[in-house]
Amino acid sequence: MKTIKTILFALAMFVSVGAMAQSATKAAKKFDSKDYALFGEKFKVSKILTKDQMLKKYKTLKKGDTITVQFQSNIKAVCKKKGCWMKMELAGDDDSFVKFKDYGFFVPLNADNSDAIVNGKAFVDVVSVDELKHYAKDGGKSAAEIAKITKPEVTYSFTADGVYIKK
Secondary structure, eight states, X not given: OHHHHHHHHHHHHHHHHHHHHHHHHHHHTSOOGGGEEEEESOOOOOSOBOHHXXXXXXXXXXXXXXXXXXXXXXXXXXXXXXXXXXXXXXXXXXXXXXXXXXXXXXXXXXXXXXXXXXXXXEEEEEEOHHHHHHHHHHTTOOHHHHHTOOSOXXXXXXXXXXXXXXX
């Protein structure tokens, strides 16, 4: 009986030490502003959603709903004229179309494929054909690709007041 208790005690100690080491690893992976360039307003990074969690949030929204949130993902595309918008990856083939509050700042034109954290308001929007064509032109699409745009599109939109892009 004492042997079983000793084994159980040793096993409990082993598990707790492993859990403490895992917590320390998570703490080491916390956000460090030195690893990122800031665009727009400085913000405290907390409760960052993943691209999967963000897509789930978007799916609960209907037109007119807005939520304040932070999420982290990869930048799929950036406006090639000014850096005035970007598309960020969501789960699957979905993406979030990110514009910047009051047109108040821009991101680097070469920020494609960079990791970013955005802070701001998420909402669902319907984008007109003219606006979609404008964004396609700014994104460097060909005339043939732009001509294929014939229907408005429901988009997962985001207005960011601040963006951290990994250096």
